[in-house]
Amino acid sequence: xxxxxxxxxxxxxxxxxxxxxxxxxxxxxxxxxxxxxxxxxxxxxxxxxxxxxxxxxxxxxxxxxxxxxxxxxxxxxxxxxxxxxxxxxxxxxxxxxxxxxxxxxxxxxxxxxxxxxxxxxxxxxxxxxxxxxxxxxxxxxxxxxxxxxxxxxxxxxxxxxxxxxxxxxxxxxxxxxxxxxxxxxxxxxxxxxxxxxxxxxxxxxxxxxxxxxxxxxxxxxxxxxxxxxxxxxxxxxxxxxxxxxxxxxxxxxxxxxxxxxxxxxxxxxxxxxxxxx
Numbered sequence: 001x002x003x004x005x006x007x008x009x010x011x012x013x014x015x016x017x018x019x020x021x022x023x024x025x026x027x028x029x030x031x032x033x034x035x036x037x038x039x040x041x042x043x044x045x046x047x048x049x050x051x052x053x054x055x056x057x058x059x060x061x062x063x064x065x066x067x068x069x070x071x072x073x074x075x076x077x078x079x080x081x082x083x084x085x086x087x088x089x090x091x092x093x094x095x096x097x098x099x100x101x102x103x104x105x106x107x108x109x110x111x112x113x114x115x116x117x118x119x120x121x122x123x124x125x126x127x128x129x130x131x132x133x134x135x136x137x138x139x140x141x142x143x144x145x146x147x148x149x150x151x152x153x154x155x156x157x158x159x160x161x162x163x164x165x166x167x168x169x170x171x172x173x174x175x176x177x178x179x180x181x182x183x184x185x186x187x188x189x190x191x192x193x194x195x196x197x198x199x200x201x202x203x204x205x206x207x208x209x210x211x212x213x214x215x216x217x218x219x220x221x222x223x224x225x226x227x228x229x230x231x232x233x234x235x236x237x238x239x240x241x242x243x244x245x246x247x248x249x250x251x252x253x254x255x256x257x258x259x260x261x262x263x264x265x266x267x268x269x270x271x272x273x274x275x276x277x
Contacts, residue, residue, distance in 0.1 A: 004033035006255040007060035009048065013037045017270055018061055021248045024269060025260040033256050035060075042069065049073045052090070052097065058255040059091035061248075062099075067131065074099035083165075084134045088247070091254040103135035106247025107217070108143060113246070113262070114238045115213050121185030123147035125177070127202045128191035129157040132217050136190055137165050149184070151177045151203070181207040187230075189216040194224030205230040216240050220274055241270060 008018040014037065022035035038060075040048045045066050052060075062070040067086035071077065074087060078100040081087045087099030111118040122145040126133055129152035140148050148169045152158035158171035172180060181187065181203065193202040195218045205214055205226065214230035219240035227237045245262045253259040 004031070004256050005055075005057050006033070006035045006251070007038050007057060008035070008063060009038045009040045009045075009060060009066060010063035011039055011041050011065060013039045013063070016063065017244065017273060018063075018248060020270065020273060021245060021266065022252055024266050025252055025258075026256065029256075029258050029260065031256050031258065040066070042066070045069050046073055049090075049097065053092065053095070059089070059251065060255075061251055062088050062090060070099055080104055080138060083138045084131075085164075086131055086134070089251040089254070091251070100250070101135065101138075102247040102250045103132065103243070104139035104142065105250060106243040106245070107136050108139040109246035109249070109262075110240075110242030111213070111215065111238055113242055115215075115236055118186065118213055119143035119145060121211065121213055123149060123184050124186035124188060125149045125151060125180050125184045125203070127151050127177075127187070127189045127193075129154070129161050129171075130190065132190040134161065134164075136188055136217070137161065137169060140186075141165060141168070145186075149180050151180065177203045178207055181205070181212075182209070184208060185212050187212060187214045187226075189218065189224070189226050192218065194218050194221075194226055196220060199225050201225050201229060205233050205235060208233070208235060210234070212236075213238065217243055219244060222271065222274070241267065241274075245270065 008016050016037050026033050070087035075096045076098045081101040084101045089100045089102050146168045150158040151172050153174050155173040162169045162171040189202045193200045213236045215238040216224045217240040218224050222239045230237045
């Protein structure tokens with residue numbers, strides 16, 4: 001049987017850690033397969049999708065800026081992709097190209113691993129209203145959280161998401177965040193604030209109740225200013241790296257036929273890679 005091939009595509013793509021994650025699992029489980037990074041410019045993406053079957057790929061991952069184009073370009077989509085409005089995972093079923101989204105799965109699985117029982121901890125305050133926010137809100141609703149509050153600098157974007165996700169999801173401008181935290185059990189940052197040494201606090205966790213859990217989808221640095229402030233306040237914190245690791249699981253299982261585990265050794269390897277840059 002031919003080697004199983006998968007990929008990650010984006011533009012640029014050299015920074016992607018997905019080849020390291022999937023390469024680790026291929027080696028760990030002794031699977032005859034490959035996973036490579038392919039840089040595809042936006043103008044070439046539609047042609048790239050059409051060529052996948054001929055090139056022998058079983059599927060792959062899609063990252064910025066192609067997630068919306070992949071959403072539009074696949075023949076079928078799973079429920080998560082439809083809800084989130086973007087595709088990050090491609091696979092073939094009976095010759096048909098499917099698109100799914102595993103970002104919400106990755107977000108929830110990361111919290112399952114490091115803060116078991118988190119879904120009982122609503123209401124949730126979500127900072128930001130971009131693509132990552134959509135994946136997080138989808139995950140929160142799937143886990144039964146009835147009160148999700150989106151806070152965004154541009155209120156109109158938050159309102160658009162609250163309409164899309166329906167009952168139980170409300171929209172606020174940045175100035176309201178203080179009062180929204182008073183009874184919140186979950187605070188989630190989906191913005192780029194705190195990334196790459198930016199010292200800006202996306203929200204002040206001082207106003208949260210003692211049982212609150214704070215998580216950030218940013219993972220460079222691993223401890224963002226928000227997580228550091230929450231930890232100093234004595235709150236449970238979960239960093240964003242696990243979301244990256246867990247979102248890779250469903251794709252690997254589809255292409256290579258084995259559900260991989262997110263073990264401490266894999267996390268240590270990716271942490272070392274992040275700290276080496």
